[in-house]
Amino acid sequence: MTSVPVFLAGALRELLQPLNILCGLVAYFCWKLIYALYFSPLRNVPGSIWPRITSLALFFYEVRGLEPEFIKFHNKKYGGIFVMTPSRVAICDPEDSQIILGTHAFLKDKRYSNIEIMEPNMFLTVDPELNKQRRRQMGPSMSVANLKLMEPAILEAGPKQLFNKWDRDIEQSADGLTARVSYYNDLMLMAFDIVGSLGFGQTHRSLTSGDTQIVKWVHSAFMLIFLQSVMPLVKTTLFRQFIVKSFYDKFDAFHTLCAKAVSKRKKLLSGLQPNENKPKDILQSYIDAEDPESRIRMTSSQVVAETVISLLAGSDTTSNTMVWTIHLLLMHPHYYSRVVEEVRAVFDRDHIISYSEAKTSLPFLEACIYESLRLVPVATKMPRFIPPGGATLHGHFIPEGYNCTVSITGVNTNPEVWERSYEFYPERFLDNKANRRIVLTFSAGVRVCPGKNLAWMEIQSTLANIFNRYNLEIPADSLFTPDRVDNNGLPILMPRKLVTTCMSKFPERDCVVLVTRRV
Known part of the structure; x- marks a missing residue:
């Protein structure tokens, strides 16, 4: 035996x-x-050896926040489609991207379902029916017409608050004329305050008050989303209770704050008289939101979930877009001068420029924002399942059971699509609606970014007011200047990293500017 x-x-x-x-x-x-x-069914799809054999080739780039570099290298070498992992292809062609994003047949893949930090919401859900219902309920909330009702609050928490901060910094500077400011920190706090004010129903002024507690909670939520998407093991009890417990604790505190805001608003509404007006903000719009087909409204917990994701998605993405636009303009001084001249030819120094005024009067500024969104997209990928029956993409049949990733980075910088693809060249967007339509930074099709209109309202009005009121100059000790160029003669941009959004890798070092008032 x-x-x-x-x-x-x-x-x-x-x-x-x-x-x-x-x-x-x-x-x-x-x-x-x-x-x-x-x-392998992917054997005829272009691509290098290692991604065909193991997913680790991509994983090593992702955990270091370098996935855009992986995409650019392979896109330049293999074209509009290539193998990312043994079961996934990258799509870098605009036409194929429109096919994928134009239908719910290509469902969001497991990276979205891996993220379980709150109730299902419009952004993270993989269920197309839930997404459709939420868009019917919330669509009017994010329309330009509805957002214009909120513009006074946007300007107060946004450009006006930034003016107060920078004017104070200038007054307290050594010479009383020039302030050294971190525009990454200031724009991030400002963007948070805008969305926080609209979503919480109360005034948020973290930029001028210095209270960044809630912002830290938001960043913890971003880290959880990133970690759960690339390493589902994070959701296990061991990780939750010991290894990343602080992240979960901070997110819980943030979620509780949102829940209290919804409860407080509903209590306020119950006491309103018939002739009293309701507040005009995103929170109220979500509470009032109703599906026109089923007449169903969101529950309090659903309103909380949508408010949380709106705050998360609407703060870092918007602020980082402004950061990259400023950085790119400073690296190209002839374009910076052109933007400044355009703004100041139309508006007096002390005029607060509204979104409508910027949209109507400042076409070159808008072109520069589009070029920033194209060249350094703050969102970089949209992973999807191949639908039943498979799909033919870029001339290659990809069977059911495999995955594809629409690469925003790849589509936006594809050398087969864009002339001077890696160069900051805003003229490509002047009077060119076709080019604007294929910039995928806000996604497209049935799951286009619901906060797109709010983002544009914040970005255009804030940048217009900054360039109208202040002069910006690169500090003498900056590591990145227009004269520091690569082998192609293009200015070397500050290093970036990708967590949930593409951001400066060393913002405290590289996102610093000297600010003086316009004379």
């Missing part, structure tokens, strides 16, 4: 000999290679 266990133990010791382990690994690698090259 003891001979069998003894035999198994001996066999196990033999198998675990270093030479046998090495032979097993070599055999496994050879099989993966042979399968990838001769049997």
Whole structure:
């Protein structure tokens, strides 16, 4: 009876000999290679060897926040479609992207379903029916007409608050004329205050008050979303209770704050008289939102979930877009001068420029924003499942059960699509609606970014007011200047990293500018 266990133990010791382990690994690698090259349904799709064999090739880029560099390298080498992992292809062609994004048939993949930090919401849900219902309920909330009712609050929390901060910094500077400011921090806090004011129903002034507690909670939520999307193991009890407990605790505090705001607003509404007006903000719009087909309204917990995701998606993305636009203009001083001249030719220094005024009067500024969105998109990818029956993309049939990723980075910088694709060249968007339509930074089709109109309202009005009221100059100790160029003669941009959005890798060092008042 003891001979069998003894035999198994001996066999196990033999198998675990270093030479046998090495032979097993070599055999496994050879099989993966042979399968990838001769049997895989993706064998005819362009791409390099390592992504065909293992997902680690992409994972190593993702965890370091360098996924855009992975995409650009392979896009330039292989074109509009290439293998990202053994079961995934990247799509960098605008026409294929429109096909994928134009229908709910290509469902959001498991990276979205991996994120379980709150109730399902319009952005993260993989359920097309829930997404459709939310868009019917919330669509009017984010219309330009409705947002214009909120513009006074946007300007108060946005440009006006920024003016107060920068004017104070100038007055407190050594010479009383020039302030050294971190525009990354200031724009991030400002964008948070705008969305926070609209979503919480109360005045938020973290930029001028210095209270950044809620902003820290928001960043913790972003980290959880990133970690859960690339490493689902984070959701296990061990990680939740010990390793990343602080992230979950901060998110819970943030979620509780949103829940209290909804409860407070509903209590206020119950006491309103018939002739009293309701507040005009996103929170109220969500509470009032109704599906015109089913007449269903969102529950309080659903309003909380949508408010949380709106605040998350609407703060970092908007502020980082403004940061990259300023950085790109400072790296191209002839374009910076042109924007400043355009703004100041129309508006007096102390005039607060509204979104409508900026949209109507400042076409070159708008072109520069589009070019920033194209060249350094703050969102970089949209992973999808291949639908039942498979799909033909860029001339290659991809079967059901595989995945594709619409690469915003790839589409926006594809050398086959864009002339001077890696160059900051805003003229490409002047009077060119076709080019504007294929910039995918706000997505497209059935799941286009619901906050697109609000983002544009914030970005255009804020940048217009900054360039109208202040002069910006690169500090002498900056590592990145227009004169520091790459092998192609283009200015070297500050390094970036990708968490949930593409941001400066060292914002405290690289997003600093000298500010003086316009004379």
